Amino acid sequence: MNNTKVSTLFLAALALPLLSACEESRGTEAARAEGGYATGTVVDTRGKPIAGAKVLLDNSVFYASYIHGSTGDDGRYRIRVQPGAWRAHATFTKQYNGRTYTLELHPDAIDSFDQDGAVRNFTWQLEGRGPVNDYSYYGGFIQLSAAVGFYEDFNDVELVLTPDGPLIDGSPGKQLRLRLKDHYWRDYYQVEDIPIGRYTVTATIETDGQPRPLRIQDWHEEGEFVPAFQLDFLPESSGSPGAKASIVIGD
Incomplete structure (x- = not known):
């Protein structure tokens, strides 16, 4: 290798840290607070x-x-x-x-x-806990309840939410299979932090090791108990942040 090539490579090696420092400095300046x-x-x-x-x-x-x-x-x-x-x-x-x-x-x-x-x-986040405490989150809330005469243990119930069209941000979403004490279904009657979208909902219960379909109802719509229904989150009242839905589980 001749001396010219060696010198060029040496100078380039010296320049890289300087360029990196300049880039970092420009990034810091861009994020610097403006007084007042x-x-x-x-x-x-x-x-x-x-x-x-x-x-x-x-x-x-x-x-x-x-x-x-x-x-x-x-x-x-x-x-x-x-x-x-x-x-x-x-x-x-x-x-x-x-x-x-x-x-x-x-x-x-x-x-x-x-x-x-x-x-x-x-x-904008479709889901995730807020930074202040574990009680705030960016997804929607689903209130669960049991129909009159339904005494089965929710620990044996699985809810399936299948996106029906794009989510609120235009993304395709994914099917959610929910069991009690998982990431979303944290408490007995509360499902939290579901990405806001339109879903087809079904429910099954495990009996003798086999899943058995359940009938469910959209409490806000007050319709009949059916094997599946379209769930839409409702905006919180008075323009407050958030969205809610409600599912009644029956047999």
């Missing part, structure tokens, strides 16, 4: 910007003290911060199958900030 402002971006499940998302700065000291803002077409927001301690929250509304849902967005940080400003970015 809360800034950030809001994106959907595919990483695309969400326009019109509502960003709320909640004062963590004084009750019912808020500053409101919203995102532009590029998914970015910029809100002037007053003196105090603030936490950022974000929601947006989504039309799906003729209903309007208010959905809470996941923050990249939950610590409070002051008038020096902060960067808080938000992402």
